[in-house]
Every structure is written in C-alpha cells, then in structure tokens.
Amino acid sequence: MNATTQTPRRFQQGLQRLLQSRVAGVLSYPHGVDRYLEVLNPLWSTTEVRARVEKIEHLTADSVTVTLQPNTNWQGFIPGQFVQLTVSIDGKRHTRCYSPANSLHRTDGRIELTAKAHANGFVSRYLREQLQEGEVVTLSPAGGEFALPEQRPERVLLISGGSGITPVMSMLRTLCDEGYDGEITFLHYANRAEDMIYADELADIATRHNNVTLLRAFGEGESGGELSGLFCSEHLCSSVPDFAQATTFLCGPPPMMAAVEKVWEEEGLSDRLHKEQFTLATPQLDTSDEAGGEVRFARSETLVANNGSNLLEQAEAAGLTPESGCRMGICYSCTCKKTAGKVRDLRTGEISSGDEEDIQLCVSVPVGTVTLDI
C-alpha cells in the first residue's frame, strides 16, 4: 500500500472514531449520529452496512444479478456465507438472505448477488423488475456456517440446484483466482439449459482450468447437459466415482438436498458434506389436532384461532406488525417471548417445552394454545 491510499484511509478511520465518540453521541442525542449522516448521504453510517446498486444484469430470463458497492462498514465474507439484504418495497422493508456469488479476491470490493424470480417470490421479483441502479440497500454482515474452509480441501465437489448455485459459484471463482490445483467437480442441476445461471462463465472456467470438471444435468428430454434428470446416485457413480474422497458443498432446493444427503448418509460420509438450504422446506399446513387452540398475543390484547401456519403469519394476519426479517429462521429479527404453550420448529419438527422461552416466530407453529408477549 502506498502513501496516497494510506492518507484517506487514516482520515476515514479518524472520522469514524470521531463520529462514534461519546461527545458525538451526546450532541446528536436522542437520534444518534447515523440519523444525521444519512440525511447527507444515504450510504453514510457509522455502523450499518449499506450498499449502492451499481449494475443490474439478467443472465437468464427469470434471474437478476445485482452488483453492489458496499460502504466501509462491510467486513467481507467467506465464500459460501450469506448476507441479509433489506430493500424497501412500497414503503415497507423486506429482508431476504442471499449468498454472494463473487470471488473473495474481487479487486473492486463489490458484492454480486443473484436471485431467481419465482412467481411468488415477492422480493426476488422486486429485484428483477423494479430495482434501479443507484438505489441504496441495507446489508447485514455476512454469516452462516456454510463456508469454504481456510485450509482449502484437497478435492472439492460442488453440487447445486437452481439458484442454489450462488454460494458454490463464489467458492469456485475464489479457488480458481487462488490458483488452487486440487480437483474440482462442479455438478449443477437446472430444468433447462437456458435456465442455468452463469452457464457461459462456467463453461469458460472449465476450458481454462484443467482441474475443473463441469457436469450439467438438465431435465429429462433436454439436451446440452453431461447428465440428465434429477439427482440420483448413478450420476455420482458414473461421473464422480471418487466423490467419497471429496469435501462436498451442497446448496439447492429441499427435495434435491434430501436426495443428496441420503446418499452421503448411506455411505457414512455425512461429516464430509457441507450444506446450505436456501429456502425453508414448505411447511405442511397442519390440519391435525395440533392446529387446534388459539394464539394469544398478550401485549396487543389480541386473540385468534390457531390456523396451523407459522406464528409470524398468524400475527400479521391478526393485524400485528412484529419485527421480521428473513422468514426462514436465520436473522432472529422476529424473536419474541413465548409465555405459555408449545410450538413446533418447522425446520426440525421438534416440539418445544411449554415453558417461557424466546422463539423465532417465522419458524414456529403453535401446538395447541400459545401465548406470546407481543
């Protein structure tokens, strides 16, 4: 680093320290320094990660790739991790999790997020259809256990389905930028060749790097792939015979994840499989006895009949506005106190005790009558 980049950096750090000082806090009391900074520039904040939308691309018909320039509060990420992106849609803030797809070694410090716009994907559709370049969005620090180990594995197998490609794309790009010389197999499932995000770049990487094998599997009857149909153990046996030696990273829709997990389990290799679920398995609407009883929102003095859906949805349907974020049990924005009753965790199926405890509304369905402190 040379002197010309050192000086503004030091100035910036000094300014940051000044703005976070106690005096600045008292002078800006009770609103806080950030509330004044954002009036000057929406990107400015002493704590929050905010980012400007630099570029919007459409790599496939139903996807959107957004390039973001974060402010200096961005601490970086490990390939595989996710961030929570918050956008304001018709006045209301919505938060969703996305895994950056860019290489860790990207020199311009930008973050690349890719989303597939599903028919009922409210936020992804907004990103695809309405987000404008120049807008400012809010990000959380990166998080999640699904991450490329610092000690790079000797043999890497990346398996993804649909838009689950993003975290493993980041791993692949990072490893290639580092000149990693171990074997990498990139196994991706998509319905059709034209739905495959990053198709051209992957083909290009595979031709330029001898250690990278690209295996594309498209739906039955579709051409252009090395494999066809849904994931099955035959795909592995025929195309990745050494999969047991690989450290495997998996991200895709729940049925595909379940099929892959089963194979690894049967082989006794579960500890070599790292996985990231990018959508919450669709909860079965509970029509059994569990769906009985009522949900009591104590502080709002509101009471509704339990309809079996998750507590966040039930609270919102009752006209309440509890804080919420990812809606998949990751961000803990909707955590609140349950004062009585049992709930079932949608992710694990586990039923809680009837004691007072903190629960995440979005992944909890009531088992009988439940009382919440909201």
Added chain:
Amino acid sequence: MSIYHTLTPEQFDAIGQELDAIRNREIADLGEKDEKYIRTLIKRQRQLEVAGRGLLMAGFLPPAWLAGVACLSASKILDNMEIGHNVMHGQYDWMGDKNINSRNFDWDNTCTNTAWKHTHNFEHHTFTNVLDKDHDIGYGILRMSDDQEWEPRFVLNPILAVILSTFFQHFVAVQSLKLEDYLIYKTKTKEELKAEFKPTWKKMRKQLFKDYLLFPALAGPFFPFVFAGNVTANLARNLWSSQVIFNGHFPEEVEQFPESVLEDESRGHWYVRQMLGSANFEGGRLMHIMSGNLSFQIEHHLFPDIPAHRYARISPEVKAICEKYGLPYNTGSFMKQSVSVWKRIFKMSLPGKRGGKGKGLMAKVIPLKSESGSTSRQAA
C-alpha cells in the same frame, strides 16, 4: 341531553361500521407515499436542527441568533409533533424500519418513549376525556372539568396553566409519575416516586446537558448566546405544543365523560366518545404540519395509528358522518379555539358545581353554554 344519550344502539353500530370502513381502506392503502412523506419530513427536521444549532454558534450577531432560534424552534416542533408524536403512535410501524418505529423512536424532548406511550397512547387515547382515567384532563395540575372536585389550589388555575405551558416538556416528562398523588393526595410515598423518576431523570439529564451545557460550551465565549437561544427554542416549542394540545380537548363545547361510560363500551360508543371529546382547528398546510396534524384532533382520535398526513383527506368524510347522525364536529380558527380554552381555564378556577352527581357528565354538556353564564356572573 347529550347526543351520546339519544343515539340508538343501531346508530352506534352503524357509526362504528362506517368509521371502520374508512380505517380499513386507509390501512390497505399505506405505501410508498407515506414512507416518502415521513422520510422527507425527518430530513427537513434534521436539516433545520443542524442549521439552527450552527447559526446559534454565531449567535452574537443578532440576525444569526434570530434565524438560529427560528430554525431550532421549528426543528423541535417538527420533531415532537409531526414526527415523534405520530411515529410513537405506531403510524409508521408497518414500514418495518427500526428507526421510524414506535418501539425505538425517541424525540428531542425530556419525556421518555415508554412514559409517553403509557400516559398518552394508552391512558389518554383509550380513556379520552373520561374523568379520573384520562390524566390529560388537567395533567393533575389544572381543573378542567366542573365535575372535578374544586380545591383551593385551583384558584391559581390560569397561573398554573401558564406554568404548565412554559415548562410543558418537563410536565409531560413527569406526567406518568402522577406527582399530585405524592404532593397533594398523599397516596404515593417518596420511595415510590423516586423509583419511578429514575428513568425519566436519566433522559431529562441528557436533554438538559445537551441543550444548556454542551452546545453552549462549544461556542466558547459565546456561551450565553447559545444558552439563551436554546432556552427560547424550547420555550417556543413548549408554548406552541401545549396550546395545540389544549385546543384539541379543552374548548368549551368539548364533552367529558364519567367512568361509567367505559362499562361494556362498544366500538361505536368508543368512536362517538372520541368525536365528542375532541376538537379541530383550521389552517393552511403549514399549520397542519407544525401542529403534527393535531389540528385534525377528531380524526386523530378516531384513527390514532393512521399516518397523520392522511387526516386532511379523511376529514370531509368524518364531518359527513357527524352531520348524518347529528353529532357535533367541533372546529374553528386557532384563535377561536384558544380563546375558548382559556375561558374554560379561568372559569374552572372558581368553585361551582352544576347538576347532581351520578347523573353523568354528558347530561350537562349541552347546557354548559347557558350555565357558563352563571359561572361568569359568579366570577364577576
């Protein structure tokens, strides 16, 4: 007899349904324009505050001092009225922004968010104008209803009202402590009071330190100019906001209610009580913004959690409902309402009890005007 007693249960239900329909329509319509409105307003307030505090640093120059005081007063008024009061009502909670939210928002005022939400959002808005339940009837200091037992201290009603207005932010800050229970009625112990005062004092201290020590000290030798400027800005905000609030509930024709109305009160009854217990005043767009749209106090009391900038648009419909059911829609110029408020403050300083106890307050509301004649004679 008050209209409250002549409406049929069916009419109460119909009023409830018509107002609920307006409410549901407005809630369904919340969106980008509301967000834009509140964000723009917050932006203006922050700009005015920075400009005001900056100008006061050069407060030794009279024009800078005057401009600084004007900006800072406007900032404090906007912050407290159209932003703070409305945000803490939860009008913007649906946006999901943690900084523009009734849980977290704090205002440039010595009253804490929690205390305010209790005395104002809960006590005042639920039990509006119900004697012994709505502490805003006189704030424990004034006598504002002739069904409030007269005490010798109320001779000072007008003077107490001036003191209340002058130090309004501090009285509001300690309102939840119900100081009169300790000082006058002796139903509260010193220890209880001390414990309750703790969180309030924490906030008061910070506000006082900021306005009267830190900012003046930053001006170095010009300390007195900044100090005087901040005192003036706080005073301007206190006088303005207290008058706006008085005008909302104390004009003479506004009704007060006995506790018995709360028994099995229906939605329709609640709405009617809100309408009879509130008064509007007229003015231009700037007047509405600077009063936090409490110039539409009636609409605000019907829909306290709907963004206040919508009240102006709703008001013709509310007025039409009032006309349809023969309900009064109390409005007038700011001056007319203020004069009416101060008349009541003066009248209530003297003992005088009209009508038998237990009949309920509303029964006397309509004749209040003619009876007030006798009160003033008494006063004379």
